[in-house]
Each structure stands twice: as C-alpha cells, then as structure tokens.
Amino acid sequence: xxxxxxxxxxxxxxxxxxxxxxxxxxxxxxxxxxxxxxxxxxxxxxxxxxxxxxxxxxxxxxxxxxxxxxxxxxxxxxxxxxxxxxxxxxxxxxxxxxxxxxxxxxxxxxxxxxxxxxxxxxxxxxxxxxxxxxxxxxxxxxxxxxxxxxxxxxxxxxxxxxxxxxxxxxxxxxxxxxxxxxxxxxxxxxxxxxxxxxxxxxxxxxxxxxxxxxxxxxxxxxxxxxxxxxxxxxxxxxxxxxxxxxxxxxxxxxxxxxxxxxxxxxxxxxxxxxxxxxxxxxxxxxxxxxxxxxxxxxxxxxxxxxxxxxxxxxxxxxxxxxxxxxxxxxxxxxxxxxxxxxxxxxxxxxxxxxxxxxxxxxxxxxxxxxxxxxxxxxxxxxxxxxxxxxxxxxxxxxxxxxxxxxxxxxxxxxxxxxxxxxxxxxxxxxxxxxxxxxxxxxxxxxxxxxxxxxxxxxxxxxxxxxxxxxxxxxxxxxxxxxxxxxxxxxxxxxxxxxxxxxxxxxxxxxxxxxxxxxxxxxxxxxxxxxxxxxxxxxxxxxxxxxxxxxxxxxxxxxxxxxxxxxx
Numbered sequence: 001x002x003x004x005x006x007x008x009x010x011x012x013x014x015x016x017x018x019x020x021x022x023x024x025x026x027x028x029x030x031x032x033x034x035x036x037x038x039x040x041x042x043x044x045x046x047x048x049x050x051x052x053x054x055x056x057x058x059x060x061x062x063x064x065x066x067x068x069x070x071x072x073x074x075x076x077x078x079x080x081x082x083x084x085x086x087x088x089x090x091x092x093x094x095x096x097x098x099x100x101x102x103x104x105x106x107x108x109x110x111x112x113x114x115x116x117x118x119x120x121x122x123x124x125x126x127x128x129x130x131x132x133x134x135x136x137x138x139x140x141x142x143x144x145x146x147x148x149x150x151x152x153x154x155x156x157x158x159x160x161x162x163x164x165x166x167x168x169x170x171x172x173x174x175x176x177x178x179x180x181x182x183x184x185x186x187x188x189x190x191x192x193x194x195x196x197x198x199x200x201x202x203x204x205x206x207x208x209x210x211x212x213x214x215x216x217x218x219x220x221x222x223x224x225x226x227x228x229x230x231x232x233x234x235x236x237x238x239x240x241x242x243x244x245x246x247x248x249x250x251x252x253x254x255x256x257x258x259x260x261x262x263x264x265x266x267x268x269x270x271x272x273x274x275x276x277x278x279x280x281x282x283x284x285x286x287x288x289x290x291x292x293x294x295x296x297x298x299x300x301x302x303x304x305x306x307x308x309x310x311x312x313x314x315x316x317x318x319x320x321x322x323x324x325x326x327x328x329x330x331x332x333x334x335x336x337x338x339x340x341x342x343x344x345x346x347x348x349x350x351x352x353x354x355x356x357x358x359x360x361x362x363x364x365x366x367x368x369x370x371x372x373x374x375x376x377x378x379x380x381x382x383x384x385x386x387x388x389x390x391x392x393x394x395x396x397x398x399x400x401x402x403x404x405x406x407x408x409x410x411x412x413x414x415x416x417x418x419x420x421x422x423x424x425x426x427x428x429x430x431x432x433x434x435x436x437x438x439x440x441x442x443x444x445x446x447x448x449x450x451x452x453x454x455x456x457x458x459x460x461x462x463x464x465x466x467x468x469x470x471x472x473x474x475x476x477x478x479x480x481x482x483x484x485x486x487x488x489x490x491x492x493x494x495x496x497x498x499x500x501x502x503x504x505x506x507x508x509x510x511x512x513x514x515x516x517x518x519x520x521x522x523x524x525x526x527x528x529x530x531x532x533x534x535x536x537x538x539x540x541x542x543x544x545x546x547x548x549x550x551x552x553x554x555x556x557x558x559x560x561x562x563x564x565x566x567x
Contacts, residue, residue, distance in 0.1 A: 102128035102271065102300075106154050111144060118144055120324040124154070126272070131294070131301040133311040133333060136321030138496045142304045145321075146274045149302075163270040165278070168257035171250040176240060176260050179249055180231040183264040187224050190215055234263045237289035237557055238282070255281060266293070274302045279310055280493055284519045288553045291521075295562040306497050308333050309522035333497075344405050351402045372401060416511040442537045485513045492520040521546060 104126040111119040118141030126132060134142050148154050150164035169179050182188060197212040219225070235245045238259045249257055259282070265273060279287045287310070294301065294314045305311055311318070311333035318336035320327045329336040354375065361371035379401075433439035486507075492500050504526040507514055518524055524531070524546060531542040531549055542549050554561050 101157060102160065104156060104160065104272070106156075109154055111141065111148060113141075113144060117324060119326075122325045124326060125328060126300060126302065128271070128300050129298065131297060131314055131316045132303065132319050133315035133317070134302060134304045134319045134321065135311070135333065135336070135497065137498070138494075140321050142321055143276050146276055146302065146304060149272075150274060160271045162272045162274070163265055163268065164274040164276070165262055165265040166276060167261065168254050169249055169260045169264070171252070171257060173248045173250060175246045175248055176235060176252070176263075177228065177231050177245045179260050180235065180263045180267050181227060183268050184227065187219075187222060187227060190219050190222070190224065194219065231263070231267050234266050234293075235260075237286065237293060237559070238263055239286045259286070269299055272300045272302065273297075276304045277306070278303065279305060279307045279519060281490075282519055284521070285553050287519045287521065288550050289557060289559065292554055292559060292562050306492065306495060306500060307520055307522065308497055308500070309520070309525075347402065347405045351404050354402050375401060439537060441539070444539060483512065485515065486510065487515045489517045490519070491516065492518060492523055
C-alpha cells in the first residue's frame with residue numbers, strides 16, 4: 001500500500017509533454033443491474049455530465065477557475081521534474097538496426113521514483129500492429145512506464161509517433177467536433193494551402209494549377225473528405241449527441257472535455273497509441289462502443305486497464321509487470337491468466353527442488369553460505385552449457401537462487417444481515433429534480449425486495465492514501481456496518497484486477513440486497529444481475545442478458561458488431 005501511495009503521488013506531479021493529447025474519462029448514460037428476491041442486486045448507470053471540478057461555478061467564473069487550475073497543474077509538474085531517474089543500456093547492434101523500424105525494442109532499462117526502483121534491467125518489446133494490455137498490481141509503475149515512453153525518456157525509434165491520452169482539452173470557444181478535427185494538423189495545413197492556391201487561381205494565376213492538383217491528391221489520399229464524419233462517429237460513440245458535438249468545449253465539465261481528448265486520440269490514429277485506464281470514468285454505453293471500436297484498431301495499442309472483459313476483447317498480447325521486470329504472453333487476459341498460473345506452479349516445483357538440495361547440502365555438513373554458493377555454481381555451469389549451444393546468444397547475468405513464488409491475493413467480506421420481510425424498498429410515482437433545473441425523473445416506479453437502513457457508508461477522507469487504498473477502507477467500513485442494502489457507486493475505480501475479482505466474489509456471497517452503479521461489464525455479468533437503464537427521466541429494466549444490451553447499444557449507433565472469439 002505504501003508503494004502504491006508513493007507512485008500515485010509521483011505520477012500526479014509528473015512533468016507533462018505539451019505535445020501530448022490527454023486521457024478522457026467521464027460518466028454518461030449508465031445502466032444498472034438487479035437480482036430481485038432475497039439478495040437482490042441492482043447495479044445502476046446514471047448521467048454524470050455536470051460533475052467535475054468546475055461543475056458548481058458560475059459561467060462568469062469558469063475561465064478564471066480553469067486558468068488557475070491549469071497553472072496549478074503546471075507548477076506541480078515542474079516541481080517534480082527531477083523525481084524520476086531513468087537509465088538504459090547502450091543500444092545493441094540489433095537495436096541500432098531498428099532505429100527506422102516500426103517495432104520497439106528497449107533492452108535493460110531501469111526507472112526509479114523517489115529513490116524507489118520500479119523497473120530494474122527490464123526489456124520492452126512492442127511489435128507494430130499488435131494490441132497490448134499492460135497488467136500488474138497497483139503502484140508498481142505501469143503509468144510511469146507509459147509516461148516515460150510518451151516523453152521519450154526511453155530510446156523510442158524517432159520514426160514512431162507516440163501519443164499518451166491523459167488530460168482534458170483546453171476549455172475555449174471551439175466546438176467539440178472542431179477540437180477533434182484540429183488534432184490532424186497535416187489536414188489543416190493542406191486545407192489552408194488549398195484555400196490559398198484557389199484564391200490565386202481565381203485571380204488568374206494559372207501557374208499554381210499543378211500545385212493545387214497535388215494538394216487535392218494529398219487530401220484524397222488522407223481521406224480528408226470523410227474526416228468530419230469520422231470525428232462525429234467517434235464523438236457519438238463516446239456519448240456526444242449532435243447538439244453536444246457542436247457545443248463549445250468551455251461549456252463542458254472536465255470529464256466531458258477528457259472525452260473530447262480521447263476522441264482526438266482515436267481520430268489521429270498515431271503509430272503507437274497509449275491509453276491509461278480508458279474505461280475508468282466512461283459510462284457503460286461508451287465502454288461498449290470503445291471496446292467494439294478498438295477490436296478493429298490497425299495500429300499499435302498499449303493499454304493499462306483493470307477491466308478484464310475489456311482486455312479479453314481488445315488485446316492480442318499481455319505484458320505482465322512483475323518483480324520489476326516485464327513478461328510477455330500471446331493472447332488475451334484469459335489466456336495470460338492460465339499461462340501465468342501454470343508458470344507459477346512450475347516455479348514452485350523448481351523452488352522446492354532447490355530447497356531440498358540446499359537442505360541435503362546442509363545435512364552433509366555445509367553451512368548455509370557454502371550450500372548456497374555450491375548451488376549457484378551448479379546453476380552457472382548449467383548456464384554456460386546452454387550458452388555454448390547458442391553461440392550467438394548474449395551473455396546472461398549471473399544466476400540467482402530462486403525465491404518462493406508469492407501469490408497476490410485480495411479478499412473482501414460483507415457480513416450477511418438478518419433476514420427481513422417486506423415491506424420492500426420501493427419508489428412509486430416519484431418525481432425528482434433540483435430547483436430551477438430540468439426534472440431528472442418523472443413518474444418513477446422502482447424497487448428491490450430488501451428493506452433499507454437509514455445509515456449510509458461515507459468515504460473517510462485520508463489524504464495520504466491512494467485511490468485504491470481509500471476504496472478498500474470504504475469496503476472495510478461497509479463490512480463493519482452490516483447493512484441490509486449495499487449501494488456501490490463505480491466500486492471498481494482504482495481497484496486492480498485481483499481486487500475486482502475479490503469484490504465480485506464478496507457480492508455473490510452477500511445475502512443482502514446490492515445496488516451497483518458500474519461501467520465494468522465483467523462485474524455486472526459475474527454478479528449475475530439484472531440490467532436497469534437510467535435515461536429519459538425514467539428507470540427501465542432491460543429484457544435479455546448483457547450481450548443483448550451491448551447489441552442494442554451498438555445497433556443504435558449504427559456500428560458493425562465485432563464478435564472476436566476470446567482465446
């Protein structure tokens with residue numbers, strides 16, 4: 001937990017790159033699940049468009065508040081400019097050959113933060129056109145690695161354009177769709193050149209005709225005519241209706257401006273696109289669309305995500321950050337999980353064999369130090385034999401004794417409440433809204449079959465805890481209160497994959513009622529819930545299962561549904 005805290009504090013202040021486009025996250029239309037009866041579950045998805053650091057400010061105060069916020073961010077970034085230490089081995093001849101290649105191969109790089117080592121002699125291999133998921137427990141350096149790749153603190157081939165999506169667009173008078181279109185600076189320059197040459201041609205300067213034709217050819221080659229349609233398709237998928245697409249960015253909350261940034265990144269299609277938790281603050285509909293859209297992504301993709309369903313559908317490869325090194329697995333997350341479990345079993349067998357040998361040596365009169373030295377010497381001889389068989393192989397590091405494989409496990413427990421009889425928690429004919437604003441709900445009829453308690457769980461503000469740690473504190477508090485109804489609002493945010501698995505198990509074991517607001521498809525399906533959609537001032541139950549709902553969402557957007565088989 002301390003490691004997670006240290007990394008998050010460092011990352012919050014990491015120096016930004018002015019050329020980067022920033023990650024998008026926000027909440028929009030959500031869906032909800034419930035399992036009625038004893039232990040009923042209702043996970044919800046609701047609109048959050050007005051949330052954000054500037055949501056409560058008056059229109060007159062917005063520009064100044066936004067300016068002050070951005071200045072504070074830059075000051076924090078500059079203050080931490082020297083927080084990171086990076087080293088990389090000299091380029092090998094093989095790496096030098098890749099300087100103009102589309103693949104990335106970084107050998108033996110190390111990164112530390114605040115003097116703490118995050119990567120030690122790690123190797124990064126990224127093959128063009130593949131979609132990678134970078135996974136590992138919280139606080140181990142995944143986001144740090146993305147930032148260092150984006151800032152080119154590591155030796156990325158110069159011909160590879162890299163984009164890390166991590167901050168919202170500037171709030172100004174630019175309409176959202178134009179903010180996306182302006183990301184393609186090459187297209188803008190060609191359009192400006194076209195306009196200039198056309199003006200000269202109209203004035204009778206026929207010498208520019210050939211040059212103008214070349215500009216037309218370049219515009220056709222880059223698909224400029226379809227650019228606006230493409231931008232609007234992406235924005236629609238991320239939850240922007242036609243009116244919102246033409247709305248000025250200064251009229252959006254920070255979360256929605258972050259969605260515009262994600263749209264810009266997808267529109268630009270860089271050689272290497274990096275997304276850090278892209279689903280974390282999108283609503284379920286946007287997650288469904290993004291999942292489907294990225295399955296046909298033709299360029300290279302590197303994603304940090306704790307959404308296992310997303311990783312299963314989108315990724316062709318998994319990179320596992322473990323023990324300050326990177327390990328590579330072909331296939332999606334499900335395939336990785338099986339291979340990793342098998343690998344751990346084999347390592348445990350090797351470790352037990354090594355321990356037996358050490359025990360035998362010590363039983364024969366050797367000291368612990370002598371036994372370990374003799375075992376290392378045997379490993380060195382074995383390594384040298386292997387090296388002779390592979391003459392071209394570079395010298396490996398001196399072998400070390402194996403350490404017992406440690407399994408990272410998380411467990412949540414929600415004590416079951418006593419059985420309760422109806423009356424049931426219910427809403428009948430409810431109208432709800434804030435004074436002076438449009439009604440949020442009209443004639444609402446909704447209920448679950450467990451009685452509610454008057455007390456509620458509140459997040460304890462502990463400023464020194466990371467997001468993941470705070471989430472775990474809240475779950476612990478919930479367990480102590482023994483409620484009849486659990487209400488979990490985006491509970492998977494800031495949790496790693498293992499914690500999400502544990503949360504799903506705890507919810508399944510809990511006998512009380514559960515209401516979950518969530519964009520995490522796997523949590524919804526794993527807890528076997530019913531789906532409820534909050535939209536158009538009402539709450540409606542969806543017929544069918546989650547796949548039916550996904551199909552409905554994508555068909556409404558006019559998208560071709562991708563059903564990539566999970567490996």
